[in-house]
Amino acid sequence: MKYADFPLLGRRPFTEFSISGVLEPEPAELGEWTAARWVFERTSVPRERVEWWYHGASRLWFLVRRDTGSDTILAIEPARTGSRS
Amino acid sequence: MSLRLLKYAFIEDYAEPCWFNTPATLGESYDVIIIGAGGHGLACAHYLAHDHGINKVAVLDRSYLGGGNTGRNTTIIRSNYLTPEGVAFYDASLALFRDLSDALDTNIFYSERGHYTLAHNESTLRTARWRAEVNKHYGIDSEVVDAEEVARAVPGIDLACGGNHAVEGALYHAPGAVARHDAVAWGYARQASRAGVEIHQHTEVTDILVEGGRVTGVVTPRGTVRAGAVLSAVAGHTPSVLAMVGLNSPIEIFPLQACVTEPVKPWLDTIIVSGSLHLYVSQSARGEMVMGASLDPAELHSRRSSFEFVSGLADGMLDLFPGMAGLKVNRQWAGMADMTPDFAPVMGTTPVAGFYLDAGWGTWGFKATPISGKTMAATIANGRDDPLIRAFNLSRFDDFSLVGEKGAASIGH
Numbered sequence: 001m002k003y004a005d006f007p008l009l010g011r012r013p014f015t016e017f018s019i020s021g022v023l024e025p026e027p028a029e030l031g032e033w034t035a036a037r038w039v040f041e042r043t044s045v046p047r048e049r050v051e052w053w054y055h056g057a058s059r060l061w062f063l064v065r066r067d068t069g070s071d072t073i074l075a076i077e078p079a080r081t082g083s084r085s
Numbered sequence: 086m087s088l089r090l091l092k093y094a095f096i097e098d099y100a101e102p103c104w105f106n107t108p109a110t111l112g113e114s115y116d117v118i119i120i121g122a123g124g125h126g127l128a129c130a131h132y133l134a135h136d137h138g139i140n141k142v143a144v145l146d147r148s149y150l151g152g153g154n155t156g157r158n159t160t161i162i163r164s165n166y167l168t169p170e171g172v173a174f175y176d177a178s179l180a181l182f183r184d185l186s187d188a189l190d191t192n193i194f195y196s197e198r199g200h201y202t203l204a205h206n207e208s209t210l211r212t213a214r215w216r217a218e219v220n221k222h223y224g225i226d227s228e229v230v231d232a233e234e235v236a237r238a239v240p241g242i243d244l245a246c247g248g249n250h251a252v253e254g255a256l257y258h259a260p261g262a263v264a265r266h267d268a269v270a271w272g273y274a275r276q277a278s279r280a281g282v283e284i285h286q287h288t289e290v291t292d293i294l295v296e297g298g299r300v301t302g303v304v305t306p307r308g309t310v311r312a313g314a315v316l317s318a319v320a321g322h323t324p325s326v327l328a329m330v331g332l333n334s335p336i337e338i339f340p341l342q343a344c345v346t347e348p349v350k351p352w353l354d355t356i357i358v359s360g361s362l363h364l365y366v367s368q369s370a371r372g373e374m375v376m377g378a379s380l381d382p383a384e385l386h387s388r389r390s391s392f393e394f395v396s397g398l399a400d401g402m403l404d405l406f407p408g409m410a411g412l413k414v415n416r417q418w419a420g421m422a423d424m425t426p427d428f429a430p431v432m433g434t435t436p437v438a439g440f441y442l443d444a445g446w447g448t449w450g451f452k453a454t455p456i457s458g459k460t461m462a463a464t465i466a467n468g469r470d471d472p473l474i475r476a477f478n479l480s481r482f483d484d485f486s487l488v489g490e491k492g493a494a495s496i497g498h
Contacts, residue, residue, distance in 0.1 A: 001392065001393060015393060018382065019382060019383045033483065036482060036483050036484075036485060037333070037483075040335040040426060040482040041333045041334070041335060041482075042333075042334070042335055042336065042337045043324070044324040044384060045324050045325050045328060045386070046386040051383070066383075068383075068384050068386055069386050069387065070387070071385050071387060071389070
């Protein structure tokens with residue numbers, strides 16, 4: 001089982017978290033066509049990206065930088081008011 | 086070792102000819118290049134030659150034949166889908182599968198077992214009724230059965246399921262079957278090869294050439310090859326190949342794991358799926374219990390397997406079949422599943438002329454191998470989408486016209 005050190009929580013197994021998407025900037029204008037792209041399009045190639053991780057037991061959200069090619073965690077910070085995708 | 090085998094050690098002309106050609110050199114140009122020598126790519130090559138007389142075709146693979154998801158799935162074939170488009174498509178595939186051993190002159194060990202999708206609560210039973218009605222409307226053998234019927238047909242099942250989530254009924258699909266996945270890939274390779282198709286293993290496509298919005302060829306470490314039509318049939322590597330032609334898609338890559346136990350005497354002759362417990366199991370012709378569970382929880386471009394997978398699977402499996410407690414797991418592995426938002430594939434023409442896509446096969450690709458090959462061959466030969474796959478075009482995400490198949494998925498998500 002994989003573990004990592006989380007701010008506020010300490011060392012926790014990954015299985016306690018649900019991962020709910022990627023932190024990506026919202027497009028400046030959302031027309032019909034750009035909205036469809038925004039809703040559906042993904043960049044699913046091996047890369048580093050920042051993800052929303054939710055810890056159900058403590059109801060805390062984190063922003064986790066992860067390499068999707070090697071499954072390595074590179075940075076973890078608590079999500080704050082104003083952190084948005 | 087039998088004497089029959091031993092004698093071949095002394096004979097120069099080996100009695101069994103090679104299953105497919107491996108030409109020493111890669112040609113300078115072909116009519117069609119297929120990226121990916123899995124079941125889908127090889128089936129398309131076979132039908133291009135067989136149905137349309139197009140045999141100047143090269144199938145390129147970065148690794149070996151059938152080494153991707155073709156050799157990693159759990160070989161279940163069924164057509165009890167939820168949408169009219171899905172039912173028509175998968176039923177056409179099942180019809181081809183039934184005659185495939187003859188058509189390919191290769192025994193694919195096609196074995197009809199019956200397929201039970203267990204319902205552990207009222208809402209799953211409601212989806213089962215819905216699926217049964219859609220299926221019956223389209224002439225597919227599918228019905229809802231009660232728990233007693235499940236108990237009669239499935240030996241060793243604990244209907245109380247450990248006391249936590251009792252089985253209340255099931256969707257039963259009599260034509261549900263299993264087949265040898267390697268045999269399917271090798272059978273298509275042999276027939277395509279006999280018709281003149283070239284299969285080049287260990288030949289990675291590193292770039293796709295596009296000039297004026299039209300595909301003109303591919304780049305490999307063995308040289309540049311020209312072609313007017315290129316098909317991507319690469320499952321878990323689809324987003325990387327799409328990036329070569331500047332296209333995006335909604336496809337996301339998640340690992341899907343499976344495992345087999347040590348072989349035991351035949352005791353389970355049907356296929357069992359439980360969406361609520363996130364597991365499925367069948368017994369192979371060799372006696373192994375072939376089992377799978379859910380997709381991994383996060384995107385990952387890797388075929389690593391995990392202990393959480395087997396422990397989680399065993400937890401549910403022993404609720405359902407307590408008698409399997411003594412079995413040892415022999416092997417476990419993973420494949421990279423190219424998931425789509427609506428659980429339907431992405432097939433056909435693309436905005437890049439001459440570039441065709443056979444992707445988005447997520448966790449449901451093996452059962453579609455023959456029909457995807459046949460319809461993609463027709464699409465490439467005619468330059469327009471085959472009617473059977475029109476609903477699956479990449480453009481459906483721009484039009485918000487999705488094909489919702491999640492309710493018919495066996496694998497937990």
